[in-house]
Amino acid sequence: MKRVINSCIAVLLGVAVMSAVIVLCSENPSVSLAAFFLKPFSTxxxxxxxxxxxxxxxxxxxxxxxxxxxxxxxxxxxxxxxxxxxxxxxxxxxxxxxxxxxxxxxxxxxxxxxxxxxxxxxxxxxxxxxxxxxxxxxxxxxxxxxxxxxxxxxxxxxxxxxxxxxxxxxxxxxxxxxxxxxxxxxxxxxxxxxxxxxxxxxxxxxxxxxxxxxxxxxxxxxxxxxxxxxxxxxxxxxxxxxxxxxxxxxxxxxxxxxxxxxxxxxxxxxxxxxxxxxxxxxxxxxxxxxxxxxxxxxxxxxxGAHLTVNVVLFLQAAIFLLISAQWSAPWNAVRRGARRVYRFLVTVFCFRGEKHRTRRRHALSVHDTHHRRSRWE
Known part of the structure; x- marks a missing residue:
């Protein structure tokens, strides 16, 4: 499911970039956009x-x-x-x-x-x-x-x-x-x-x-x-x-x-x-x-819209680059950072006395168990 979401996000961003390039490189943006999005289905x-x-x-x-x-x-x-x-x-x-x-x-x-x-x-x-x-x-x-x-x-x-x-x-x-x-x-x-x-x-x-x-x-x-x-x-x-x-x-x-x-x-x-x-x-x-x-x-x-071939090649290269990007990597980095901060806070505030050490170990074990379950799910 995560791969499907990543691919869909990349496709939408790629289409947005292509539209922006067409608008910037065309003398008549409305005609160019209509030719790009509608003409393949016109006849x-x-x-x-x-x-x-x-x-x-x-x-x-x-x-x-x-x-x-x-x-x-x-x-x-x-x-x-x-x-x-x-x-x-x-x-x-x-x-x-x-x-x-x-x-x-x-x-x-x-x-x-x-x-x-x-x-x-x-x-x-x-x-x-x-x-x-x-x-x-x-x-x-x-x-x-x-x-x-x-x-x-x-x-x-x-x-x-x-x-x-x-x-x-x-x-x-x-x-x-x-x-x-x-x-x-x-x-x-x-x-x-x-x-x-x-x-x-x-x-x-x-x-x-x-x-x-x-x-x-x-x-x-x-x-x-x-x-x-x-x-x-x-x-x-x-x-x-x-x-x-x-x-x-x-x-x-x-x-x-x-x-x-x-x-x-x-x-x-x-x-x-x-x-x-x-x-x-x-x-x-x-x-x-x-x-x-x-x-x-x-x-x-x-x-039909008087675009140059170089612009078309640039559009294709842009869409390939954006679709191939791994959008889950930044989110995984944020999750790892938040998990490290949580463990640090638990270590600082719960490491006092035997009772607090027991509470700390229990909290960390519960957090790790929940993390493993979420990964498999």
Missing amino acids: RGYIRALFHKAGLFVCMALGASCALKTGMINLGGDGQIYAAGFVTALLLREYWGVGFLLQWSVALLCALSVSGILACVSGILKAWLATSEMITSFLLSTACVPLIDALIITVTRDPAGNLLATAPVHSHFILQQQTSLFGVPAVLTYASLVALAVGCFFSYTRVGYQFRICGKAPEFGRFVGFPVWATYVWGMVLSGALFGLTGFFSVVGLFGTCYVGFSVGMGYAALAHALIAHARITVLVPLAFFFAWMETASEAAVL
Whole structure:
């Protein structure tokens, strides 16, 4: 409950800071505020784009959360998403004539495999050589991005004339126009089902329990006989596969092609999303709508209210900083200080004679008992 309250306070403060920055940096504050808060819900196209982005945010946050639950931090989300999207665009730009479901499944499996292998390298280096997974995943991602950029611009460029994108995905495989129950876009529906499956895996399976134990206390996991090295490897593989799912849904759902640099910033946003939700699967889905609204509102403000891109980036950085702050730390410090003052006053005024010493010990024991009960409650 305390974490939920802290997150809500941070969200409200972040929205207030964003509003203040918009007012200060815009020539017409009222128009800018209206574009930022209302335009994402003004038309059906904006709402559909918001739902699609929410589905992508769910998949991204799942990838970062799986790594956090296993005691790892995957900083290679940008490259893994980019590689999966590139493979998806290559495999789905033409129809093979073998059936929609078969070709779609092959492309999905290849996308998950490519991103999972990229993340698996970091897990293996962590397990065998004790190399930091943050450094290796970031370096691999940084190396993959310019390589894929070069392939898009030279070898796999769209023959129709687009210099910065591959050939578009065949119309049979586009999910942007497909809807599911109650008109919800298919991307968001599939992402929610994946989130449900991942939550059940970590909460109700033996392997998921081993992952959580080894992530929180690896020494205890070694003591009870859990394969901690396997947790590192498979945790990163699962994280990379979910990032690959994000790249797959980005190409077949929102963009329809793989253009240069489409995944820039996605890994950072996924990690921020997971940290804000404290890697809890049940919080990721509703929080994804807030992130999707923030991105859609930023784009609407840039296009309709004449805001600069730098201001939008500043707004996003401000909201991430405020949401990630631990608001319970000052309150805990105040409680500790008040408890020390109370013990000092009891020591000063009750330390006189045997009767007063007994009264002092009783008062301190009652206070400590009440404090322990309040902590557990």
